[in-house]
Amino acid sequence: QSALTQPPSASGSPGQSVTISCTGTSSDVGGYNYVSWYQQYPGKAPKLLIYEVTKRPSGVPDRFSGSKSGNTASLTVSGLQAEDEADYYCTSYARSDNELFGGGTKLTVL
Amino acid sequence: EVQLVESGGGLEKPGGSLRLSCVASGITLSDVWMSWVRQAPGKGLEWVGRIRKQAEGVTTDYAEHVKGRFTISRDDSKNTLYLQVNSLKSEDTAVYYCAKYNTARGFDHWGQGTLVTVSS
Numbered sequence: 184q185s186a187l188t189q190p191p192s193a194s195g196s197p198g199q200s201v202t203i204s205c206t207g208t209s210s211d212v213g214g215y216n217y218v219s220w221y222q223q224y225p226g227k228a229p230k231l232l233i234y235e236v237t238k239r240p241s242g243v244p245d246r247f248s249g250s251k252s253g254n255t256a257s258l259t260v261s262g263l264q265a266e267d268e269a270d271y272y273c274t275s276y277a278r279s280d281n282e283l284f285g286g287g288t289k290l291t292v293l
Numbered sequence: 294e295v296q297l298v299e300s301g302g303g304l305e306k307p308g309g310s311l312r313l314s315c316v317a318s319g320i321t322l323s324d325v326w327m328s329w330v331r332q333a334p335g336k337g338l339e340w341v342g343r344i345r346k347q348a349e350g351v352t353t354d355y356a357e358h359v360k361g362r363f364t365i366s367r368d369d370s371k372n373t374l375y376l377q378v379n380s381l382k383s384e385d386t387a388v389y390y391c392a393k394y395n396t397a398r399g400f401d402h403w404g405q406g407t408l409v410t411v412s413s
Contacts, residue, residue: 186337217396217397217399219398219399219400221338221399221400223338228390228403228404228405228406229338229390229400229403230403231398231399231400231401234397234398234399234401235397235398240398240401272338274340274399274400276396280354281340281354281356282328282340282343282356283340284330284337284338284339284340285337286337287337287338
């Protein structure tokens, strides 16, 4: 199965909002509400930001929010801060007990 | 606090084998699902496979590109997860992470990773 499709890069100025998309198919993103998002700094392990499309684990700021429409999930970062500059990955449960990752999006805070 | 510590990575020749370990604390591995995820240098994350908890039969699933070459197992007495990697190829060069996982909550705790380099 192919990886989920994310834009390779995104950017915004401090205080602005940025949305990162994650496009799959009806066999993964569109077929299940099991999309999660991760933040990764260089040389570090990923950190869970969003699970089940819209839910945030405790400790994750509410500036991070998730949504889904059809086969595309989205992560929105509101009130951008310098510390949000990182790589972001989506993942979805997929048919036949697979798990697919997106290719990742590098977020730059201008 | 959940802690996952991987080890066992290193330099291996093509065709060789390695066994990666992931020691857990703060959780009992037999009670949770666990996964391995890898990341090639400068590339994105890639799911490798998962192992279900004891109550669900300790079954495993693997990504297509590693089926038949990689095996996930667990030693409950040592609270340790393993990834046996055989018939190594250069494209298996990556940092390998273990992660606590379930279908709904995703990968909610990660280890620091262990680097596997496959080169002659």
